[in-house]
Each structure stands twice: as C-alpha cells, then as structure tokens.
Amino acid sequence: MSDTTSPTDKEGRICEHCEKVGQYPTCEQCDIPLRDGHLRRAHTLEKADQTFTCNQCSDSVPLRHHDPLPATGDRELCPPCAEDFGVCDHCNLYDDELRSTETGRELCPECAIELDYYDCEVCTTLIDSGTYCGDHRDDDADDDIDGLHGYSYKPTPVFHGIGPCYLGLELEVNVPYGHLSDRISDTDDILNGLGYLKEDSSIDYGFELVTHPMAYRWALASFPWHLLDQLDLAGCSGDGNGLHVHISRAAFAGPCHVFRWMKFVYRNSSAVQTLARRSSGYAAFRDSERHNIKHSCKGTYCAPRDSAINTQPRHTFELRVFASSLEIRHVQAALAFADASVAYTRDLTVTDITARSGWTWTTFTQWLRTRPQYAPLTAELEDLACAC
Known part of the structure; x- marks a missing residue:
C-alpha cells in the first residue's frame, strides 16, 4: 500500500506503516485515538446524541463536546464549572469545599473524616494528631x-x-x-x-x-x-x-x-x-x-x-x-x-x-x-x- 497523506483509506482502515508506528486517527469530537475506522464512526455517532446534566449549573452538555468531570456527592461537572472546584488529593474527585492539612494536602470533607483528620483548636487547618497545627502548636490554650x-x-x-x-x-x-x-x-x-x-x-x-x-x-x-x-x-x-x-x-x-x-x-x-x-x-x-x-x-x-x-x-x-x-x-x-x-x-x-x-x-x-x-x-x- 502506497503512502498517502491520510493514515486511513476510504473504508477507515489504516496502512501497516501507520499501525506499526501507532499513528491512529482520532475522534473528530473528543480526540480519542481510535484504531478502526468503523469503531471511529460508531464512537462519534454514539456520542453525537448523548448529553449529561452538570450538577452545578444544570446545563445539558453534549458528550461530543465534553465528558463529565466526576465530583464528590456523585456529582458530574462541565469543564467551566470545574474551574471553580479543586481536586481532592485522596479520592481525586472535584470538590468545592476542600480543606487544607498542615502537610499541604487538600482534602474533601468526606475524605478528611475517613482519614481521621480534625480541626486545629485555633484555626481551620486539618490535623491528624495532637491539638494544634504547626503554626499554633506552642499556644497554651488553657492559659487564663x-x-x-x-x-x-x-x-x-x-x-x-x-x-x-x-x-x-x-x-x-x-x-x-x-x-x-x-x-x-x-x-x-x-x-x-x-x-x-x-x-x-x-x-x-x-x-x-x-x-x-x-x-x-x-x-x-x-x-x-x-x-x-x-x-x-x-x-x-x-x-x-x-x-x-x-x-x-x-x-x-x-x-x-x-x-x-x-x-x-x-x-x-x-x-x-x-x-x-x-x-x-x-x-x-x-x-x-x-x-x-x-x-x-x-x-x-x-x-x-x-x-x-x-x-x-x-x-x-x-x-x-x-x-x-x-x-x-x-x-x-x-x-x-x-x-x-x-x-x-x-x-x-x-x-x-x-x-x-x-x-x-x-x-x-x-x-x-x-x-x-x-x-x-x-x-x-x-x-x-x-x-x-
């Protein structure tokens, strides 16, 4: 098969050279590499008519544009709304109420509870032992x-x-x-x-x-x-x-x-x-x-x-x-x-x-x-x- 500017022929198949070097075509909508032309067309058609509802803005988002981004509480977000969220360092889900630990980790409330973190007695920093975070460990909270x-x-x-x-x-x-x-x-x-x-x-x-x-x-x-x-x-x-x-x-x-x-x-x-x-x-x-x-x-x-x-x-x-x-x-x-x-x-x-x-x-x-x-x-x- 001679070289062409396209890695696929009219049937959607790829030549031996492109297959060997991993030069697969991608979905025109979501950029996912697809090995087979028939699979590519099916994938695009399947996503064309599907949507999901963003749990933050309530907009209906076509899947051919964006896959939902998973958030805590079984929520799904569109990318613009996800920009106002952070990602929990434990569960890797988006969350809008992340809490900082004294070691710099950002945790959602559910993971903070699961990992037995609690508030420093002086500020809102999460700690997993003692009474105070590093910034307040020298405080004597019982001083009168x-x-x-x-x-x-x-x-x-x-x-x-x-x-x-x-x-x-x-x-x-x-x-x-x-x-x-x-x-x-x-x-x-x-x-x-x-x-x-x-x-x-x-x-x-x-x-x-x-x-x-x-x-x-x-x-x-x-x-x-x-x-x-x-x-x-x-x-x-x-x-x-x-x-x-x-x-x-x-x-x-x-x-x-x-x-x-x-x-x-x-x-x-x-x-x-x-x-x-x-x-x-x-x-x-x-x-x-x-x-x-x-x-x-x-x-x-x-x-x-x-x-x-x-x-x-x-x-x-x-x-x-x-x-x-x-x-x-x-x-x-x-x-x-x-x-x-x-x-x-x-x-x-x-x-x-x-x-x-x-x-x-x-x-x-x-x-x-x-x-x-x-x-x-x-x-x-x-x-x-x-x-x-």
Missing part, C-alpha cells in the same frame, strides 16, 4: 490571662433549669481598644459563674461570652440581661460577629425529630436569615447540607463546621445563623427560636406537613402566637415584618 480563657477551654457544664432542652449561648463581643481587661473583669463579675469568656480568632479585639447550658424559661428569668446594656454603654458591640446557640441533643425525641427540625430550618432559610439579621459564610445554607439531612440524622454524613447547623459537636447541635448583638431582645429572640423550633417540630406529623402546611414559616408563626413564652421572638418577627 486576666479572666480570658483560651479558645479550647471547655469546663464541665453546669445545667440550669429544667430540661431536657438546654441552650448554650455563645456571644462574640467587640471591645474598645485599651479597655479589654476592664470589660473582662466587669463581665466576669456579673456572670458570677453562669458563663466564662474565651478568645476567638474571628474577633479582632474582644471576647466570646459563653454560658453554661440553660433551659429557655430559666434563661429569660435568670440570665443577667442588664449585662448587655452595660457592655453597650461601655462602647462594646457585636458588629460583624456571630451569636451561636447550642441545643442539647437530648432535647430531641430521636432521629426523626432531628430530621424534622433540620428540614424546617433549611426549608425556611430566607426567613431564618431575616430573623438572624445576617447571611454569612460562617453559617452557610448549602444545598449539599440540605440534601444530606437524612444522612446527618443517621450519623453517616458530617457537614462542615461553618454550616447553618453545625452537627459536629458530640452532645449538641450548634445553630450558627444569628448576628451578634447587645440588644436584649435580639439575644432573647435567638434563644426563643432555638427552643421554639425544637418544640414545634417535636410533634409535627405527616398530616400536619401535607395537609396543614406544617413546613411553612406562616404556620410556624401562627403556632407561636398561641405561646406567650416566646413573646421576644414574636415581637422580633413583627418588627422585621417577616411574620405572615
């Missing part, structure tokens, strides 16, 4: 400097009021420069053992006020609410910071109750964020967490710590959505929502959901109006004009 404890300080909890629903308040407070020692001393005196103050890397200059677990009714009656007014008068603020509420896992009747509660919060994310006065990446409502609620309840999925509901603590769920504030009603409304949402979803039935719009924010706010103990929340909702 002028009443301010290290980030990892966790005393034995002291429970106040009648459970089983106990709430733990974490309030991030900014302090005017030069006045930290005085504000720590004043706050410690007023708390009188009900809580303690901790360092937190998200606060430029100030502290995180953490309470021991309190029943909601006990908190309304016995927490020293005048402390917030005093901090405000001293020039402190919650601006730019967060207010987190820990809810005891013992408050839930079981996994189905947890499912109903999480589902309710995520389904009403817009109204919850309006109530919380912020939408933040530190308390994110992600589709991945919403889609995995069932697995979270079973303990087979662990959402990132910065999710709207942090499920990582062993004994609590951390509701992270609220903006910090020194206004008493804002803080009381946050505690009220935590308690009320758990109570509301405890006895929510399938009939309530399907026939009585039980998932909706409107039905929840109507339920609130018949329960005067949640007056701070009702008043806050009316002011925010998000009660229907």
Whole structure:
C-alpha cells in the first residue's frame, strides 16, 4: 500500500506503516485515538446524541463536546464549572469545599473524616494528631490571662433549669481598644459563674461570652440581661460577629425529630436569615447540607463546621445563623427560636406537613402566637415584618 497523506483509506482502515508506528486517527469530537475506522464512526455517532446534566449549573452538555468531570456527592461537572472546584488529593474527585492539612494536602470533607483528620483548636487547618497545627502548636490554650480563657477551654457544664432542652449561648463581643481587661473583669463579675469568656480568632479585639447550658424559661428569668446594656454603654458591640446557640441533643425525641427540625430550618432559610439579621459564610445554607439531612440524622454524613447547623459537636447541635448583638431582645429572640423550633417540630406529623402546611414559616408563626413564652421572638418577627 502506497503512502498517502491520510493514515486511513476510504473504508477507515489504516496502512501497516501507520499501525506499526501507532499513528491512529482520532475522534473528530473528543480526540480519542481510535484504531478502526468503523469503531471511529460508531464512537462519534454514539456520542453525537448523548448529553449529561452538570450538577452545578444544570446545563445539558453534549458528550461530543465534553465528558463529565466526576465530583464528590456523585456529582458530574462541565469543564467551566470545574474551574471553580479543586481536586481532592485522596479520592481525586472535584470538590468545592476542600480543606487544607498542615502537610499541604487538600482534602474533601468526606475524605478528611475517613482519614481521621480534625480541626486545629485555633484555626481551620486539618490535623491528624495532637491539638494544634504547626503554626499554633506552642499556644497554651488553657492559659487564663486576666479572666480570658483560651479558645479550647471547655469546663464541665453546669445545667440550669429544667430540661431536657438546654441552650448554650455563645456571644462574640467587640471591645474598645485599651479597655479589654476592664470589660473582662466587669463581665466576669456579673456572670458570677453562669458563663466564662474565651478568645476567638474571628474577633479582632474582644471576647466570646459563653454560658453554661440553660433551659429557655430559666434563661429569660435568670440570665443577667442588664449585662448587655452595660457592655453597650461601655462602647462594646457585636458588629460583624456571630451569636451561636447550642441545643442539647437530648432535647430531641430521636432521629426523626432531628430530621424534622433540620428540614424546617433549611426549608425556611430566607426567613431564618431575616430573623438572624445576617447571611454569612460562617453559617452557610448549602444545598449539599440540605440534601444530606437524612444522612446527618443517621450519623453517616458530617457537614462542615461553618454550616447553618453545625452537627459536629458530640452532645449538641450548634445553630450558627444569628448576628451578634447587645440588644436584649435580639439575644432573647435567638434563644426563643432555638427552643421554639425544637418544640414545634417535636410533634409535627405527616398530616400536619401535607395537609396543614406544617413546613411553612406562616404556620410556624401562627403556632407561636398561641405561646406567650416566646413573646421576644414574636415581637422580633413583627418588627422585621417577616411574620405572615
């Protein structure tokens, strides 16, 4: 067979020389080398009519243009969307929530859990041993400097009021420069053992006020609410910071109750964020967490710590959505929502959901109006004009 400019003849076969040197033709659409002309035509025709749906942008992408790129969570991505993702160094799948280890590896959340990595006590670097990453290994997290404890300080909890629903308040407070020692001393005196103050890397200059677990009714009656007014008068603020509420896992009747509660919060994310006065990446409502609620309840999925509901603590769920504030009603409304949402979803039935719009924010706010103990929340909702 004589040499030609093409490695194939009209039947799609290749000459002995081209076969010997591996000069195979390629698919005109995807550039895959194909040895046989008939196979080449079949391959091209097969891909011509097939598409896949990108799980990120929802576009339908012809396979003759691109093969799907595999991502975590059984997702498939088109190449433009994959540019915003990284590749996990363990499973080699694309992921948009990669975490860095102190050795420089980038891991998806699932692989981090599988490989027994966890957070450094000071920052978000993943470590597989000890308490701190290399940058913070010399930190003494238990130092008590002028009443301010290290980030990892966790005393034995002291429970106040009648459970089983106990709430733990974490309030991030900014302090005017030069006045930290005085504000720590004043706050410690007023708390009188009900809580303690901790360092937190998200606060430029100030502290995180953490309470021991309190029943909601006990908190309304016995927490020293005048402390917030005093901090405000001293020039402190919650601006730019967060207010987190820990809810005891013992408050839930079981996994189905947890499912109903999480589902309710995520389904009403817009109204919850309006109530919380912020939408933040530190308390994110992600589709991945919403889609995995069932697995979270079973303990087979662990959402990132910065999710709207942090499920990582062993004994609590951390509701992270609220903006910090020194206004008493804002803080009381946050505690009220935590308690009320758990109570509301405890006895929510399938009939309530399907026939009585039980998932909706409107039905929840109507339920609130018949329960005067949640007056701070009702008043806050009316002011925010998000009660229907």
